[in-house]
Amino acid sequence: MESGQHMLRTGRRGTLFEFSMALRDLVTSYHRRGLAWSLAWHDVVSRYRGSILGPFWITISMGLMVLGIGLLYAKLFGISVAEFMPYVAMGIVFFGLMAGTINEGCDTFVQASSMLSQTSLPMFTFIWRTVLRNLINLAHHAVIIVGVILVFGLWRVMDPFPALGGLLLTIVNLAWISMLAAIASARFRDIPQFVMSVMQFAIFMTPVFWKPDAFPDRHAFLTLNPFYHMLTTIRAPLMGQQADGLSYVILAIMAVLGWALTFSVFAITRRRIVHFL
Amino acid sequence: MTDVSIKVTDLTLRFPVYGVDAKSLKKNLARVTVGGRLGASNTGATEVTALSHLNLNLRAGDRLGLIGHNGSGKTTLLRALSGAYEPDEGQIEVRGRIAALLDLSLGIDPSATGVDNIRLRGRIAGMSSKEIEDKMDEIAEFSGLGPFLAMPMKTYSAGMQARLAFAVATAVEADVLLMDEWISVGDADFQKLAHRRLLNLVERAGILVLSSHDAGLLRLYCNKVMRLEGGVASEVKDIRRLDELLAAA
Ligand SMILES: Nc1ncnc2c1ncn2[C@@H]1O[C@H](COP(=O)(O)OP(=O)(O)OP(=O)(O)O)[C@@H](O)[C@H]1O
Ligand SMILES: [Mg+2]
Numbered sequence: 001m002e003s004g005q006h007m008l009r010t011g012r013r014g015t016l017f018e019f020s021m022a023l024r025d026l027v028t029s030y031h032r033r034g035l036a037w038s039l040a041w042h043d044v045v046s047r048y049r050g051s052i053l054g055p056f057w058i059t060i061s062m063g064l065m066v067l068g069i070g071l072l073y074a075k076l077f078g079i080s081v082a083e084f085m086p087y088v089a090m091g092i093v094f095f096g097l098m099a100g101t102i103n104e105g106c107d108t109f110v111q112a113s114s115m116l117s118q119t120s121l122p123m124f125t126f127i128w129r130t131v132l133r134n135l136i137n138l139a140h141h142a143v144i145i146v147g148v149i150l151v152f153g154l155w156r157v158m159d160p161f162p163a164l165g166g167l168l169l170t171i172v173n174l175a176w177i178s179m180l181a182a183i184a185s186a187r188f189r190d191i192p193q194f195v196m197s198v199m200q201f202a203i204f205m206t207p208v209f210w211k212p213d214a215f216p217d218r219h220a221f222l223t224l225n226p227f228y229h230m231l232t233t234i235r236a237p238l239m240g241q242q243a244d245g246l247s248y249v250i251l252a253i254m255a256v257l258g259w260a261l262t263f264s265v266f267a268i269t270r271r272r273i274v275h276f277l
Numbered sequence: 278m279t280d281v282s283i284k285v286t287d288l289t290l291r292f293p294v295y296g297v298d299a300k301s302l303k304k305n306l307a308r309v310t311v312g313g314r315l316g317a318s319n320t321g322a323t324e325v326t327a328l329s330h331l332n333l334n335l336r337a338g339d340r341l342g343l344i345g346h347n348g349s350g351k352t353t354l355l356r357a358l359s360g361a362y363e364p365d366e367g368q369i370e371v372r373g374r375i376a377a378l379l380d381l382s383l384g385i386d387p388s389a390t391g392v393d394n395i396r397l398r399g400r401i402a403g404m405s406s407k408e409i410e411d412k413m414d415e416i417a418e419f420s421g422l423g424p425f426l427a428m429p430m431k432t433y434s435a436g437m438q439a440r441l442a443f444a445v446a447t448a449v450e451a452d453v454l455l456m457d458e459w460i461s462v463g464d465a466d467f468q469k470l471a472h473r474r475l476l477n478l479v480e481r482a483g484i485l486v487l488s489s490h491d492a493g494l495l496r497l498y499c500n501k502v503m504r505l506e507g508g509v510a511s512e513v514k515d516i517r518r519l520d521e522l523l524a525a526a
Contacts, residue, residue: 118383
């Protein structure tokens with residue numbers, strides 16, 4: 001429908017038709033991926049306009065947190081700084097990606113309301129915008145990761161490929177959660193508050209600042225926490241350990257089921273999303 | 278492109294309104310001159326019928342003026358033509374590249390510079406980065422903003438902002454131009470420029486759909502006219518019969 005030359009909108013209904021339209025939206029957003037990228041990049045640039053350090057301010061504040069918590073907790077828990085500092089550093093940075101993508105997901109459509117109600121831009125474009133924006137931020141914070149890897153000599157023991165696999169699975173999962181939050185928040189304005197509370201709760205329930213040594217392997221407390229799997233599949237290989245294969249499997253299953261759910265919800269609500277706003 | 282066309286068949290568009298109790302509206306449901314029809318859908322939610330059973334066929338060279346009371350559905354029709362809304366019934370088909378100048382502030386970031394906004398707005402309008410860079414000089418020149426283009430847009434006056442937005446929006450190679458009410462922004466010089474550019478666009482085998490309350494303006498730009506009333510369209514008439522349509526009010 002969007003060759004740029006031909007626009008067709010119909011009142012036709014039917015489940016199959018709605019799904020094919022949703023798929024079209026996705027495909028169009030892919031063809032216009034440059035736009036999602038421009039918007040994401042513009043978001044980052046405009047947010048920090050006039051500031052010298054820009055997004056690195058967040059990096060600095062994360063870095064300080066890493067230093068403080070790394071030193072303090074290592075002392076409190078009696079763990080060596082060399083072990084705990086990189087652990088916390090990666091925890092904070094990658095959990096930041098999760099919380100950012102999901103929390104900002106709530107604003108995705110609400111923020112784009114004027115564009116959605118006046119143009120035929122694909123809705124997926126705005127989902128990618130949020131995800132890409134958070135990846136750009138992550139690229140800045142990666143300085144911290146590189147820092148701890150160099151300082152604590154992790155490059156000698158780390159295994160980057162499983163970590164990249166974990167990161168990829170994490171992003172795929174974050175994208176659907178972010179999109180589901182975007183749709184739900186457009187319709188119900190209590191959702192952003194709810195999501196924020198959940199993420200605040202999650203940062204303490206997930207081994208970001210603490211080590212799950214007290215739990216036996218595969219304790220329900222960890223296994224049932226999706227953020228644990230996201231974090232551990234990225235962090236463990238970078239620390240020279242092996243993440244439980246089960247975590248990768250869970251993430252993969254979650255990605256498939258999550259996208260199936262989110263895509264269905266999108267297909268069903270797509271025509272009304274613009275009216276929610 | 279010679280097969281530029283707009284084809285709207287039996288278009289009905291309703292806005293569901295969330296968070297309003299339909300029952301509390303019942304007593305006010307009498308027809309009023311302003312606005313679309315309020316009503317309750319079969320699920321009980323409040324709905325505004327902004328357009329009902331609208332048919333429209335336009336071909337290259339057609340310059341349609343839309344008239345009608347506030348809330349009669351002009352903006353809604355323009356937005357629907359730009360592809361923002363899914364019809365509840367009927368079908369909208371537009372062939373040709375669409376440029377919608379419905380809202381000057383669309384995609385404008387006041388804290389970004391004029392040049393950045395040209396890029397952003399151009400991207401949203403569907404230009405590639407390369408297309409934008411190729412046209413940058415032309416857009417900059419047409420806007421007449423000179424050194425101000427390197428300044429944040431929030432330092433612009435309303436007219437300056439309008440110039441920039443107009444310059445970018447009309448830089449798109451558009452076959453179908455949709456405009457809502459704003460054409461008379463800018464000073465006398467700029468209006469003359471804008472007028473020429475618009476005529477140029479329309480002459481390049483395009484279609485123009487312009488909504489306005491200003492009969493003089495419509496006579497200037499349009500060759501056809503259609504009247505909307507509570508979402509119901511009159512037939513499309515020649516602009517010379519504008520007075521008839523206005524008198525029907
Ligand atoms: N987002 C929306 N949600 C609910 N109702 C809407 C929305 N947009 C428009 N409407 C309703 O649709 C009807 C048509 O509105 P529209 O903006 O198209 O009128 P218009 O002809 O452009 O009026 P004006 O001359 O004031 O610009 C009105 O009754 C309005 O209340
Ligand atoms: Mg209007």
